[in-house]
Amino acid sequence: MSSQIQVPKTMKAIQVDKPGGPEVNVLREIPVPTPKEDEVLVKVQWTGVNYIDNYFRQGLYPKEFPYTVGGDAVGTLVSTPSNSKYKAGQRIFTTAGSSFAEYLVAPTSRIAVLPDDIDARDGVSMGTQALTALYLLKESYEVKKGDWILVRAAAGGVGLILIQIAKYLGVNVIGTVSTPDKAELAKQYGADHVVLTTTPSADNVAEINKLSGGGVHAVYDGVGKDTWEENFELIRRKGTIVTYGNASGPVPSFAPLKLSPKSLKVTRPSLFSVISTAEEYEWYTTELVKIVRDGKIKFAVHKEYELTAEDVAQAQKDIASRGTTGKLLVHVSD
Numbered sequence: 001m002s003s004q005i006q007v008p009k010t011m012k013a014i015q016v017d018k019p020g021g022p023e024v025n026v027l028r029e030i031p032v033p034t035p036k037e038d039e040v041l042v043k044v045q046w047t048g049v050n051y052i053d054n055y056f057r058q059g060l061y062p063k064e065f066p067y068t069v070g071g072d073a074v075g076t077l078v079s080t081p082s083n084s085k086y087k088a089g090q091r092i093f094t095t096a097g098s099s100f101a102e103y104l105v106a107p108t109s110r111i112a113v114l115p116d117d118i119d120a121r122d123g124v125s126m127g128t129q130a131l132t133a134l135y136l137l138k139e140s141y142e143v144k145k146g147d148w149i150l151v152r153a154a155a156g157g158v159g160l161i162l163i164q165i166a167k168y169l170g171v172n173v174i175g176t177v178s179t180p181d182k183a184e185l186a187k188q189y190g191a192d193h194v195v196l197t198t199t200p201s202a203d204n205v206a207e208i209n210k211l212s213g214g215g216v217h218a219v220y221d222g223v224g225k226d227t228w229e230e231n232f233e234l235i236r237r238k239g240t241i242v243t244y245g246n247a248s249g250p251v252p253s254f255a256p257l258k259l260s261p262k263s264l265k266v267t268r269p270s271l272f273s274v275i276s277t278a279e280e281y282e283w284y285t286t287e288l289v290k291i292v293r294d295g296k297i298k299f300a301v302h303k304e305y306e307l308t309a310e311d312v313a314q315a316q317k318d319i320a321s322r323g324t325t326g327k328l329l330v331h332v333s334d
């Protein structure tokens, strides 16, 4: 290991001991983790809230308790394996987890250098949310210039980034959102059309089918249960429904025969199974850094929180409230 920076023995971290509501987040003083071979130690500067934090805390997704909360972070490398291409002092972004803490360990296969000309806070959005938006458009359904796509929760964290990458790739984007303010924001971020989900669904289906000339090529849906059935009415023949989240609850089980009238494809990807190998991580982070440096993505921040149990509980409540747009950030250190 090579290290230049003095590391304390203990650190502040937000932990969860048992499934429950936002109140089960506790702030603790715990030992600074020790990196294993092929791992780096990172001093965290900013971390971010993701919808998945609620799924882990509630027990919807499997997780061993107790655990340290968090997914994405931007920070400085404190120690690196002696044979690695990384050096202490470099600024990186990562989706390695346990990031609601002053220090985290990450495998070298799950970090990427954050160039000096990218803001640290933007680097947090470049973790889970932007990598997801990018893989959804590159792999879950690989968009082609001129395609029509539907983006659910278009003013959300993933949604606003998805719109911008899709526009960069030459795609026509229809967003759905729940309020006029969110509709305005989604348009500002490049959506060609935005449909309010507060209007009756028969109207929505007719409008989306008309706008897209007979249905969209793909639906990108992080809402889940509430929008599942409607997706089948606004997708075109041979289209792809990408269901990637459960903001309103998980989608119900269904028979494959449901896909046959339009010969549809359905896929249910997750970031960690799509971008799983070191090569995949490097390809996606390199591509993302290039798009960001080209000025193609503007990151929206809903609010900045502090590393306290109260703030983290509030942030997790906020992201599930339908009242947020863009990213919720947590400041960890200067």
Ligand SMILES: NC(=O)c1ccc[n+]([C@@H]2O[C@H](COP(=O)([O-])OP(=O)(O)OC[C@H]3O[C@@H](n4cnc5c(N)ncnc54)[C@H](OP(=O)(O)O)[C@@H]3O)[C@@H](O)[C@H]2O)c1
Pocket: 049, 050, 051, 052, 128, 129, 132, 153, 154, 155, 156, 157, 158, 159, 176, 177, 178, 179, 182, 197, 222, 223, 226, 244, 245, 246, 247, 248, 249, 269, 270, 271, 272, 319, 320, 321, 322, 323, 324, 325, 326
């Ligand atoms: N599979 C993956 O790899 C992956 C990776 C990252 C995120 N995700 C998933 O993607 C989804 C979006 O994540 P995000 O972090 O960007 O969150 P977000 O979109 O900022 O927030 C969720 C949005 O979902 C919409 N929504 C619709 N019905 C809702 C309900 N009943 N309760 C709460 N929200 C509802 C709301 O937008 P409107 O008010 O406009 O409807 C809300 O703002 C989440 O389900 C998340 O788990 C999946």
